[in-house]
Amino acid sequence: MDQASDKLINDGHRVGDFVDDTSANRKPTNVVALQEEINHQTSQKDRRDNHFPPERSESRESGITRRSSIMKDNRPRNRVKKTVSFTSMPSEKKITSVADCLAFMTRGTKLIKVRSNSRQYWRTFTLDTDRSAIRWTPTSKKPDLAKVSIASMKEILIGKRTEVFRNRDAADCAGECAFSVVYGDDYESLDLLASSPDEANIWVTGLMALMVSLNGSSVHNLNSNHLGYDERDAWLSECFQSVADVFDTDKTLSEDQVAALIADLCPTLPLSKIKQRIKEFQSTKVDEGLTSIDMNAFIEIYKELATRPEIYHLLIRYANKEYMTVDDLTTFLESEQGITNASREYAVDVIERFEPSAASRSNSHLHIEGLTRFLLSDECDIFDPVHRVVCQDMTQPLPHYFIASSHNT
Known part of the structure; x- marks a missing residue:
């Protein structure tokens, strides 16, 4: 050594x-x-x-990189693209009208076509651009046979109500996603399953509106965002103009003024959500150089924020138009709300108390705002109002109540 x-x-x-x-x-x-x-x-x-x-260690050579070496490594990598999701982006417009439903149907949707022989197939269903028929692809039939015209439709059934659905296992599909189109002189059924209840509601709402329009009812002008003379748009225009008059503006309002107006008309909406949606809307108008919001933009923003699709689909389902009459509301109260012997007088009282538009109240019409306010009121609360005060016998000895109680109470 x-x-x-x-x-x-x-x-x-x-x-x-x-x-x-x-x-x-x-x-x-x-x-x-x-x-x-x-x-x-x-x-x-x-x-x-x-x-x-x-x-450089052997682990680096084997493909395991140190944290500090990731940015220094210039070799190409398959990185996952990061995306940010918002509650409502401008490109993801919510369904707020029949016109939105029809546009959705025209773009096409994948639905399951259910057959009586227990077979089912995914097919792409679309509404023709002239809105005269719905058709599906792919199909072994000739293209002219793989369609059902709107004129031949007799009824739209919601849920699993046909023989085809009843013969299937109940667990095979959710009832909220099922609907059937009854058509032809022989009352054949086209039984369909959507991938979600929302898609089923869109198709049911759109088909019902087309059938009513074809039969010459008051539902018309389906190309626009409103059906005929729209009392709802007139009411929103009046609300916008009244605020513009107060601030003496030239038919436009600032973002804060619009946010305050929407919050006043729809108190259940969080102010932060309203401001976020306004900023998203304004970001799409940067190229146009717009810094304020006009009446049409206000109506569009308000409808996207305040219209709840599930309530809107209920409205169209029972009224086949943009508002409920007294008879429509009476049917809704009996069938949907379970109010036995609902009277016309009670329906009129509901309209008077919950419909915000004076013009609609004078015509005994209940629009989506009035219906939403009614359904969110204490009157429709699942909690029994009788139980707001002590309604049980409280004169018994204390141990009696412990014995009668379960662990859930």
């Missing part, structure tokens, strides 16, 4: 700095190997003290 090596081994302080306990306790039978280990660890410590990057 040479003098330098002997000094390295016998100098306890120096060896202890760079050699772990197992190395220090080993017999110095291989002095060369021990000195190489000391030199390697000394080199690593010097690099750390001088902030040098660590040497």
